[in-house]
Amino acid sequence: xxxxxxxxxxxxxxxxxxxxxxxxxxxxxxxxxxxxxxxxxxxxxxxxxxxxxxxxxxxxxxxxxxxxxxxxxxxxxxxxxxxxxxxxxxxxxxxxxxxxxxxxxxxxxxxxx
Amino acid sequence: xxxxxxxxxxxxxxxxxxxxxxxxxxxxxxxxxxxxxxxxxxxxxxxxxxxxxxxxxxxxxxxxxxxxxxxxxxxxxxxxxxxxxxxxxxxxxxxxxxxxxxxxxxxxxxxxx
Numbered sequence: 001x002x003x004x005x006x007x008x009x010x011x012x013x014x015x016x017x018x019x020x021x022x023x024x025x026x027x028x029x030x031x032x033x034x035x036x037x038x039x040x041x042x043x044x045x046x047x048x049x050x051x052x053x054x055x056x057x058x059x060x061x062x063x064x065x066x067x068x069x070x071x072x073x074x075x076x077x078x079x080x081x082x083x084x085x086x087x088x089x090x091x092x093x094x095x096x097x098x099x100x101x102x103x104x105x106x107x108x109x110x111x112x113x
Numbered sequence: 114x115x116x117x118x119x120x121x122x123x124x125x126x127x128x129x130x131x132x133x134x135x136x137x138x139x140x141x142x143x144x145x146x147x148x149x150x151x152x153x154x155x156x157x158x159x160x161x162x163x164x165x166x167x168x169x170x171x172x173x174x175x176x177x178x179x180x181x182x183x184x185x186x187x188x189x190x191x192x193x194x195x196x197x198x199x200x201x202x203x204x205x206x207x208x209x210x211x212x213x214x215x216x217x218x219x220x221x222x223x224x225x226x
Contacts, residue, residue, distance in 0.1 A: 032212040038154075043117075043204050043217035051212060087154060099144060099168065099211050103156040 002027040004090050006104035013080050014112050021075040021107045023064070023090030032093035033057075033066055033073040034101065037086045044089060080111045116140075117218035119205050124223045126195045134221040135187040138207030144168075145182050146215055147190050150202040162188070195225040 003026045013019060025033065032051040036044035048057030050066040050073065057064055062077045073090060090104040118137040126132045138145050147159040160170035162182040170180075177196075182188040192199055202222050206215035 034214055036217075041219075043119075043206075043219045046214045046216060049214050089156075093212050099208070100146060100158045100161060101156075101206075101215060106154045 002094050002102050004092055004102055004104035006090055006107050008107045010108045012110045016079045019077040019080045021088055023073045025071050025092050027092055031095050034091045035075055036089045039086045082111045082113050085111045117207055117216055119218035119221050124221055126225050129194050132195045132223055133191040134203055135189050136205030137187045139216055142207035142209050144208040145188050146206040148204045197225050200225045
């Protein structure tokens, strides 16, 4: 079945550092790919999506490029802020009919001032 | 500011009791999802609807869980006989259609004592 792998469980950075969170997927065809962010006590918030090879999604300074060749959708931000501290989830849209999201295990980002 | 409204935010039940939670999806979104997020932040898909009809549901949902999405009324998820293992954050999400980003509510945190 479809799956999403996030290799980093936790990332600790200082303000203005560059962020990369790795996301790889396994699925047939061209699933839609998503990034969500979840703050404590809240539901996941949609950041952006992409659905075609080489398509770039972006929001709030975060970006990721759909790469079918490497089956990846890595999240990047050039300069993180303390307010970016949260859990980030990569997800793919299951394409066999239920349209459910398959989530990765999440990456806890902590940004220190 | 989430436009998917979930009530109540917190729910405390004893084992064997019924637990019911409600969700008002984003206006104009015909697809509604329910997910369970456990204390390890893992997401489990429970059920989804398109225009009041069930698209897919997992086996767990078929046994103790029931859900509905009537027209002109909030969607609901009910656990007939709560168990300690049901303690989790229950997330409702709605989407405009296949491949489009589901928007999540803030969730109902269920504690089964």
